[in-house]
Amino acid sequence: MSTKHSIHDIYKALEAGTLLQVKSLLNNALHPAEIGHFLESLPPSKRLVVWELIEPEIAGDILLEVNDEVRAGLIKTTQPKDLIQATENLDTDDLADLLQDLPSSIVAEVLQSMDKQNRLRLEKVLSYPEDSAGGLMNPDTVTVRADVTLDVVQRYLRLMKNKMADNTDCCIVVNRTDHYLGILWFTDILTSDPSSTVAQVMSHDVDAITVHTRDKEVAQLFEQRNLISAPVVTKSGLLIGRITIDDVVDVIRDEAEHSLMSMAGLDEDNDMFAPVLTSTKKRAAWLAVNLITALLAVWSISLFEGTIREYVALAILMPIVSSMGGIAGSQTLTIVIRGLALGQVSKSNTKSLLLKELAIGTLNGLIWSLFVAIIAVAWYQNIDIGAVIAIAMLVNLSLAAVAGVLIPIAMVRIGIDPALAGSVLLTTVTDIVGFVAFLGLATIYL
Amino acid sequence: MSTKHSIHDIYKALEAGTLLQVKSLLNNALHPAEIGHFLESLPPSKRLVVWELIEPEIAGDILLEVNDEVRAGLIKTTQPKDLIQATENLDTDDLADLLQDLPSSIVAEVLQSMDKQNRLRLEKVLSYPEDSAGGLMNPDTVTVRADVTLDVVQRYLRLMKNKMADNTDCCIVVNRTDHYLGILWFTDILTSDPSSTVAQVMSHDVDAITVHTRDKEVAQLFEQRNLISAPVVTKSGLLIGRITIDDVVDVIRDEAEHSLMSMAGLDEDNDMFAPVLTSTKKRAAWLAVNLITALLAVWSISLFEGTIREYVALAILMPIVSSMGGIAGSQTLTIVIRGLALGQVSKSNTKSLLLKELAIGTLNGLIWSLFVAIIAVAWYQNIDIGAVIAIAMLVNLSLAAVAGVLIPIAMVRIGIDPALAGSVLLTTVTDIVGFVAFLGLATIYL
Incomplete structure (x- = not known):
């Protein structure tokens, strides 16, 4: 892969002071998480130089990838208008994560600029602790009823194109009162007879996760059941969201690193180049x-x-x-x-x-x-x-x-x-x- | 979730010596990885009692979930015929992992019992180091050509039903000589016009991983690019398999735990109840x-x-x-x-x-x-x-x-x-x- 080369090239360009070259390498060769990873490895002075060069559209994704301490540092040096722009184009769960670290004046402005439906979804995620299933979940799910045919589902999905959250790999089957019934995997839609009903094809294998489950337990469930995604429900079984593995991988790593860092009296959110x-x-x-x-x-x-x-x-x-x-x-x-x-x-x-x-x-x-x-x-x-x-x-x-x-x-x-x-x-x-x-x-x- | 209760119930039944109850709880309430996790937490004498009670069909999945030291201990106490049965029903990548720890007489017998095509696939995986992309990959992929329509793809997928590996979420697009071109996500098949061609819909976002990439680097790529799966190719770009995130999660955890355990002179495969x-x-x-x-x-x-x-x-x-x-x-x-x-x-x-x-x-x-x-x-x-x-x-x-x-x-x-x-x-x-x-x-x- 070319990541290593790119990062090395960026370092060299940074040393040489050819910032235009740094900018083009950053915005073209690296994914947001890679840029985040790279920012974490930079001493503060260079970190700010690089941060200034990043296109505002991907700034939000990058802020989500760096650890808490580095994030706080970057947010402090960013203009409010750029922060507001950084919150655009984020999935609801990611937006919720980011808002928790932004100054309250900016949060208010972002909430005001949203339409009512999206604001309600966002407020739902924000109402659960960050370290619970509710804090990890994305409220944007694609739901279907059990009595329709796959043909109908597929027509519905075509309408939903571009509205689905990243990594959507299934529809969630709910009853009339939005209670969770099962999962309709995209794989099964594709491989089954289009005239079958959802009820005939849906899977009952995946247990829903209750919204107050601790993130650590959620990670254990994903690891032990080899899950890619799982529905999140309230105590009474009402579907309210969905957790995907990319959110859980971070919890797994944090959890595993927590013991290492704590034993030296450090924490896993440590910024290597904190002041x-x-x-x-x-x-x-x-x-x-x-x-x-x-x-x-x-x-x-x-x-x-x-x-x-x-x-x-x-x-x-x-x-x-x-x-x-x-x-x-x-x-x-x-x-x-x-x-x-x-x-x-x-x-x-x-x-x-x-x-x-x-x-x-x-x-x-x-x-x-x-x-x-x-x-x-x-x-x-x-x-x-x-x-x-x-x-x-x-x-x-x-x-x-x-x-x-x-x-x-x-x-x-x-x-x-x-x-x-x-x-x-x-x-x-x-x-x-x-x-x-x-x-x-x-x-x-x- | 009910896992905790089940495990507590199993402990109690084990203490009380009501083995039939243990057996039914084990085989009905827990997933293989949960049983593996539970076995790791048991002292050796109890571990063997529980191991005896496990249905041979899921024994292979369980062996894959426990750490190296525990696995070696369990394999040593298992009859050859049960070990052979344990290798059935496993995906090729999992089978390859397990075979590397089995006695060579059993490996020979398993290889002999396979049809030629599957044996060749398996030998391909076995020929790469366990800690490389080749060792992690599953050679069972669903491939399509770029010039066919989605309608044709969907008809093909219906034929492939039951032959797809777990967590298949895409077709891999290859040219006439099996070189990697791009990914056709199931999501995109479902949401696009069936008369579109694969070439129009396929995604070029996912870079293929070279077969000799170290597992640690593979994990970094998955983490940094939020991947769920990625194609594996030879140096010349020939498609030879696919890695999914559930295989990578184990690498991420091992990697993160490695530092903790090593700093105390231990290793991450430590069996808590080794002799x-x-x-x-x-x-x-x-x-x-x-x-x-x-x-x-x-x-x-x-x-x-x-x-x-x-x-x-x-x-x-x-x-x-x-x-x-x-x-x-x-x-x-x-x-x-x-x-x-x-x-x-x-x-x-x-x-x-x-x-x-x-x-x-x-x-x-x-x-x-x-x-x-x-x-x-x-x-x-x-x-x-x-x-x-x-x-x-x-x-x-x-x-x-x-x-x-x-x-x-x-x-x-x-x-x-x-x-x-x-x-x-x-x-x-x-x-x-x-x-x-x-x-x-x-x-x-x-």
């Missing part, structure tokens, strides 16, 4: 939380000042105990956090998981405590130091496994995001247990 | 790598044994310097690793990224070194210790930012996975720099 002060502030908060952890660890070490003064070897060896516990615990924690995100860790298997992780932790504890003990004995010619570090490591790795399972599960139960807070809490446990076990045992036995 | 010994062995390897890091850190501390003996406060405070550096560096590392995975970090923006991260690292270094210095001075009533720890932290946080940018970029350049090895190497740097800066400065100035 230095903004980033510094956000990261300072995470460093502050971790400083408290470090201070707790340091305080636990200070309890054994006398012992360390007597045996400096302890001060030298102690990072091994805490860091091996931290690494082993993080492995368990990562597995459990992913399992929780996928809905595969629940009450039913917590006990099995705990026992299994404890067994692995203890076994690895045995292996590595023996290994480290040999090194310590060889180094300091002191068998007692070897025994103390071995026991401390065994205790720490076993406990790390237990903490790695129980901490994230407990957090979910009290409503805290385990991906965000789990690793800090786990490290606190493995640091303190590691230091106290090692230095405490040394105080008693050496 | 204890298997898991212990895999994790031991990671602990071994990290032990080397820890030993290097410990060795760097031991260089300053005399200084520590004199000032025990140093031994107590030193974990703050290394851990704050590690945390700050991990944040930078995570951002760069994600940027690399998304293709948003390249030569063109490395310098900007480096300068920005260095600025953030230095600013946060200033803030937190001041803060920690105040604590240290208050604690030990010694201004020099405050000065030493402040300078050491500032050095470590600034260097952590530089290392967080350069380590993963360098790794990609020499062909090592930055998600897997990046964090170990980064921690080695922040530990050693932290300890040496702190204890070294203390040796000189105290």
